[in-house]
Amino acid sequence: MMNRLDQLLAIDADAEIARIGKVIRRQLAQHLRKRGAVVGLSGGIDSSVTAALCVEALGPGRVLLLLMPEGDAAASTESLALGQSFAEALGAHWVVEDISAPLAASGCYRRRDAAIRQFWPDYEPHWRFKILPSDPLAGDRLRSFRLIAEDGSGRARACRLSAADYQAIVAAMNFKQRTRKMLEYYHADRLNYAVAGTPNRLEYDQGFFVKNGDGAADFKPIAHLYKTQVYALAERLGIPRVIIDREPTTDTYSLPQGQDEFYFSLPLKQMDQCLCALDHGLSAAEVARATGLAPDVLERVFRDLTAKRRATRYGHMPPLLVEAVPSIAAGSTPGQGERHA
Amino acid sequence: MDYLSKDIRAFIEENFLFGGSAEDISDDGSLIAEGILDSAGVLELVAFLEGTYGIQVADSELLPTNLDSINRIAHYVVRKQACLQAARVA
Numbered sequence: 001m002m003n004r005l006d007q008l009l010a011i012d013a014d015a016e017i018a019r020i021g022k023v024i025r026r027q028l029a030q031h032l033r034k035r036g037a038v039v040g041l042s043g044g045i046d047s048s049v050t051a052a053l054c055v056e057a058l059g060p061g062r063v064l065l066l067l068m069p070e071g072d073a074a075a076s077t078e079s080l081a082l083g084q085s086f087a088e089a090l091g092a093h094w095v096v097e098d099i100s101a102p103l104a105a106s107g108c109y110r111r112r113d114a115a116i117r118q119f120w121p122d123y124e125p126h127w128r129f130k131i132l133p134s135d136p137l138a139g140d141r142l143r144s145f146r147l148i149a150e151d152g153s154g155r156a157r158a159c160r161l162s163a164a165d166y167q168a169i170v171a172a173m174n175f176k177q178r179t180r181k182m183l184e185y186y187h188a189d190r191l192n193y194a195v196a197g198t199p200n201r202l203e204y205d206q207g208f209f210v211k212n213g214d215g216a217a218d219f220k221p222i223a224h225l226y227k228t229q230v231y232a233l234a235e236r237l238g239i240p241r242v243i244i245d246r247e248p249t250t251d252t253y254s255l256p257q258g259q260d261e262f263y264f265s266l267p268l269k270q271m272d273q274c275l276c277a278l279d280h281g282l283s284a285a286e287v288a289r290a291t292g293l294a295p296d297v298l299e300r301v302f303r304d305l306t307a308k309r310r311a312t313r314y315g316h317m318p319p320l321l322v323e324a325v326p327s328i329a330a331g332s333t334p335g336q337g338e339r340h341a
Numbered sequence: 342m343d344y345l346s347k348d349i350r351a352f353i354e355e356n357f358l359f360g361g362s363a364e365d366i367s368d369d370g371s372l373i374a375e376g377i378l379d380s381a382g383v384l385e386l387v388a389f390l391e392g393t394y395g396i397q398v399a400d401s402e403l404l405p406t407n408l409d410s411i412n413r414i415a416h417y418v419v420r421k422q423a424c425l426q427a428a429r430v431a
């Protein structure tokens with residue numbers, strides 16, 4: 001028998017695909033007044049499902065898929081190959097935009113390297129590295145970040161980052177998401193298309209996006225879906241098994257890094273269950289039974305989810321005005337939640 | 342201890358409240374629960390304590406019991422400085 005959590009996460013994939021298609025068509029025609037959609041394809045499940053939904057809704061001739069590799073990220077070559085093969089299968093137009101040159105021109109790598117050399121003067125750009133947050137489930141520890149690197153001889157190095165060091169590295173790395181979005185809008189402007197955002201609910205709710213980078217879009221067709229539900233849609237949409245089974249990565253740092261290590265405190269399935277439980281006010285005992293997590297771990301997960309949700313408000317916040325401008329405010333946010341459409 | 346609490350309160354007012362008053366926050370009030378100290382704020386506070394008081398905050402000491410109120414921070418700094426002093430004497 002299905003437990004309550006499984007019931008809440010269960011989805012009629014065919015009906016949901018049809019519903020999302022209807023909403024996308026209405027949003028493009030009535031609110032955005034655009035002729036098609038641009039989707040940045042990463043080779044991961046979320047962008048693949050978003051692309052397939054746009055193709056289902058609009059037809060392959062009305063969707064442009066953008067593949068935007070760069071030389072620095074650990075999984076970039078694999079992501080490009082998967083994206084190309086999937087784009088071919090969808091039958092939509094696709095374009096490769098290598099973002100290495102614009103990133104170099106904007107100083108992404110130079111600024112990142114300068115920040116790292118603050119504490120490792122012998123740092124070389126060919127070293128591989130990543131940022132590792134402290135485990136939010138390990139006791140009551142407040143959040144901190146370590147820089148992990150593998151130097152030229154393969155030796156591991158690690159140090160705790162100060163606020164200024166952490167912010168300097170992240171700010172430089174955020175050029176990647178913002179450069180990709182800039183190119184998506186270039187093609188969208190060129191074609192009079194809208195830009196589709198690809199966050200799932202976990203990412204949208206918990207702030208796993210860069211403001212005005214991958215957080216920017218004209219419509220976000222899977223932002224209401226838990227990751228488990230995205231997987232269910234992927235199966236029905238015929239997303240290739242190699243994409244469905246691929247571990248979600250940040251695709252940002254040169255050392256391999258899963259999303260659960262970088263941002264989420266548990267494997268994605270359990271994070272999904274916990275977020276759904278929090279959203280629906282399920283009791284701790286009910287969630288413990290369904291997830292197999294101990295009550296003290298659950299308490300820390302809920303605390304972490306709530307803290308990240310609070311921190312995410314800034315990411316979703318539009319620019320603040322000193323006073324409302326009524327002529328602009330009226331009807332400026334159509335299509336916010338079309339649950340009953 | 343009083344001068345420490347005053348310094349810490351001044352840092353919080355200047356750094357997190359843009360010069361606004363932290364009068365409403367008692368010395369024992371939770372800075373995290375009040376939304377004053379977020380994850381970036383914790384790291385900034387650590388940099389302030391290390392730079393101002395010559396202490397090193399270990400990863401294992403990044404705990405609400407040390408950093409979640411003005412009094413807790415002040416007591417933590419006093420303990421750390423006492424350890425430093427003892428190490429120098431030894």
